[in-house]
Amino acid sequence: MVxxxxxxxxxxxxxNTLAHCLPLFVVALFKAALPFQVVRRACNPxxxxxxxxxxxxxxxxxxxFTATRFTVSxxxxxxxxxxxxxxxxxxxxxxxxxxxxVFNRRIPLLRFFLKRxxxxxxVLGLAWWALDFPFMGRYTRKQIAKNPELGRxxxxxxxxxxxxxxxxxxxxxxxxxxxxxxxxxxxxxASPFKHLLKPxxxxxxFVLDAMGKGxxxxxxxxxxxxxxxxxxxxxxxxxxxEVKVLVRKLPxxxxxxxxxxxxxxxxxxxxxxxxxxxxxxxxxxxSRLLENKA
Numbered sequence: 148m149v150x151x152x153x154x155x156x157x158x159x160x161x162x163n164t165l166a167h168c169l170p171l172f173v174v175a176l177f178k179a180a181l182p183f184q185v186v187r188r189a190c191n192p193x194x195x196x197x198x199x200x201x202x203x204x205x206x207x208x209x210x211x212f213t214a215t216r217f218t219v220s221x222x223x224x225x226x227x228x229x230x231x232x233x234x235x236x237x238x239x240x241x242x243x244x245x246x247x248x249v250f251n252r253r254i255p256l257l258r259f260f261l262k263r264x265x266x267x268x269x270v271l272g273l274a275w276w277a278l279d280f281p282f283m284g285r286y287t288r289k290q291i292a293k294n295p296e297l298g299r300x301x302x303x304x305x306x307x308x309x310x311x312x313x314x315x316x317x318x319x320x321x322x323x324x325x326x327x328x329x330x331x332x333x334x335x336x337a338s339p340f341k342h343l344l345k346p347x348x349x350x351x352x353f354v355l356d357a358m359g360k361g362x363x364x365x366x367x368x369x370x371x372x373x374x375x376x377x378x379x380x381x382x383x384x385x386x387x388x389e390v391k392v393l394v395r396k397l398p399x400x401x402x403x404x405x406x407x408x409x410x411x412x413x414x415x416x417x418x419x420x421x422x423x424x425x426x427x428x429x430x431x432x433x434s435r436l437l438e439n440k441a
Contacts, residue, residue, distance in 0.1 A: 149384040156212055156383050160205070167201035168274045175277030191315055195256050198278055206248040213385045217248070221394030225253050228316040230361050232354060232399070233257060235368035236343055236429060237322035238376045241387070245370055246320070249392050254366070255316035260305070260350065281308035302353060302409075309357035318366070319354055323347055323422070328376070340426055342433040348415075348422045352408035359404035367395040369429050371436040391436045395428075 171194060178190040209215060225231075231254055235246060246257060256278070263282045266272040276282070283301045312319060324344040326332065338345050355362070371391040381387050400421065406414045 152212070152385065153380070153383050156208070159208060163201060163204045163208070164270060167197050167204075168270050171197045171274055171277055175273075194278055198256050198274075199252055202247045202251045205244065206251060209244070209248065209382070213382065213387065215382070215385075215387045216389045217245075217392065218389065219249055219392045219394070221396065222249065222253060224396070225250075225366075225394075226363070227252060227254060229254060229318075229363045230312075230316060230358070231255070231318040231364055231366050232351070232358075232362050233318050233320045233366045233368060234323050234351065234425070235320070236328065236370055236433075237324050237326070238328045238370065238372065240327075240379050241372075241377050241382050242322075242370055244382070245390055245392060246368065249368075249394075250318065255318045257318050257320045258308075258312070259320045259322075260308075279308070279311050281305065305350065305353050306357055309354060313358060313361050319358070321351055321354070323351060323426075340430040343426055343430050346422045346426045348419045349408055351422065352403070352406070352415075352418050355399065355403050356405060356408065359399060362399055365397045365399050367397055367425055367429065369393040369395075369432045369436070371433055373437055373439075393432055393436065 174190050174193050174197070178186060178194075233246075233250075233254075235242065243259075250257060258278065258280050259275075260281050260283055261275060263284055266276060266282050281304050283304050309319075323346040325347045326344070328342075328344055332344055336345055369392070371393075372387070373389050373391065374387075377387045403414075403418060403421070406418075408415055408418060
């Protein structure tokens with residue numbers, strides 16, 4: 148029965164994706180062929196509208212084909228035309244669908260910093276490119292130490308992306324842990340948090356440096372799966388009974404705007420301490436949500 152469900156749902160997902168991506172590619176090519184500001188301003192709402200429609204249909208299918216219960220708190224007062232930095236814990240590819248379902252048409256379209264290899268994902272890679280999702284190398288510390296130019300490339304990608312985002316309503320999404328949580332990674336890091344990997348602060352600090360004055364707030368998002376971390380197959384097979392999402396809207400500290408994370412050692416220590424404080428609160432929130440006390 149599981150494979151029958153998947154066999155029925157997958158074609159609908161493909162049809163929905165192609166139905167939205169094909170016109171999206173047409174608009175994107177028109178925008179690329181005529182790189183004028185007036186054309187860009189006209190095309191951006193069309194591209195965003197197609198992406199939001201695709202997400203809405205995916206969310207409707209989750210509602211129609213699964214019994215997954217979503218418990219969401221903290222989304223009151225969000226603005227669809229705002230400018231947000233969104234941070235979340237990361238456990239599964241399902242996280243992305245959860246975030247899209249929770250925030251679609253409540254805030255601007257979520258834009259993720261993606262691994263460069265994801266550009267080659269069929270259809271979706273081009274769609275992410277058309278929507279100005281930035282593609283990054285995501286190099287390790289050892290790779291950057293051996294070749295500092297690699298780190299500068301990712302910083303330049305971030306800077307150019309933030310310049311584009313400054314002129315449109317945007318929600319810049321960052322999975323701060325840098326990878327999906329597993330018990331093996333948790334043990335390998337000797338993470339001080341019970342439910343989380345250590346946060347990586349550099350990318351967040353650089354976005355604040357590039358866009359800080361244009362951001363309205365920070366949205367700190369905590370995603371919890373009370374019955375265990377699911378796979379995409381679990382979602383399609385109706386094996387995901389519940390998702391809990393807690394959103395905290397926080398001000399961005401004014402003293403973090405316009406600071407150089409790479410060169411200012413004192414600021415780097417201060418910023419890392421602030422990020423660790425956010426993660427400590429998130430760790431406590433996860434424990435509370437798992438105990439059904441929320």
